[in-house]
Amino acid sequence: MSDREVLLDTETTGLEAAQGHRIIEICCLELRNHVPTGRVLHRLVDPGREIDPEAERIHGITRASLIGKPAFGEIADELLAFLGEDPIVAHNAPFDIGFINAELARLDLPPIDPARAIDTVALARRRHPGLPANLDALCRRFGIDISMRTTHNALLDCQLLAQVYLELLGGRQPGLGLAPAARGAVRGARAAAPPTRRPRPIVPSAEELAAHRAFIASIEGALWARLEPETYGSATTPR
Known part of the structure; x- marks a missing residue:
């Protein structure tokens, strides 16, 4: 079984592919063992139509900024090659897959x-039932910095979702997956060389000793005076 997945996000001219809305931005991010490899496909696309004002407010992409960008048909082969046959991870996956399939049709x-x-919205709702499952809420829940996310952006959203996805799978930290032999070597090294603590003796000053002796002398029948009369004097010293 392949350890490769592709994390996907799109931005569109509107919310309904069935109403003729189109993809205007697409980002794919390669994962291996659920961790980003650094391979990314990110493209802006000319949709050949206007963008709904509400959609533009969400993602901040204007129609004018897309003039001269490739049409979806010009990036389709590149996109399909990047996706390959591997699982696709997306936040609200039916939305993204629905738009891509409308473009392919x-x-x-x-x-x-x-x-x-693999729908991370469904994954989040199973793990945290009853709690918000939008990307901002999940980032806050897992302590992921979203200060750069002033508008929706397919590339940034992919980068954030990669961190969220790892947390939803249990929070495995990348880079800590030691092989069994390596884990054994680490345990052996710890057993062979246990940590040592340097002693820190506390030595009272002459003034502190004198004050302590005076205090003991003021106690009638003090135990310390019986045990060490040469140090504390008679145990019958009156108060």
């Missing part, structure tokens, strides 16, 4: 099987 290309998708 316009090109008479076969759709992506929705069964390939």
Whole structure:
């Protein structure tokens, strides 16, 4: 079984692919063992239509900024090659897969099987039932910095979702996956060389000793005076 997954996010001209809305930004981020490898596909796309004002308010991408960008048909082969046959991780996966399949249908290309998708919204709701499952809420819950997320952006959202996805899977820290032999070597090294603590003796000053002797002398029948009469004097010293 492949350890590769592709994390995916899109921005669109509106919310309904069935109403002719189109993809305007797409980002794919490669994961190995759930951790980003650094391989990224990020493209802006000219949708050939206007962007709904509400959608523009959310992602901040204007129609004018997309003039001259490639159409979806020009990046389709590159996108499909990057996706390969591996699982696709997306936040609200039915939305992203639905838009990609609508674009592929316009090109008479076969759709992506929705069964390939891993929906992190569904994953979050199973792990934290009753709590908000939007990306901002999940980032706050897991202590992930979202100060840069002033608008939705497919590239930034992918980078944030990669961290959220790792937390939803149990929070395994990348780079700590030691092989069994390495783990054994670490345990052996710890057993062979246990940590040592340097003693820190406390030595009272002459003034502190004198004050203590005077205090003991003021106690009638003091135990310390019986045990060490040469130090504290008679145990019958009156108060």
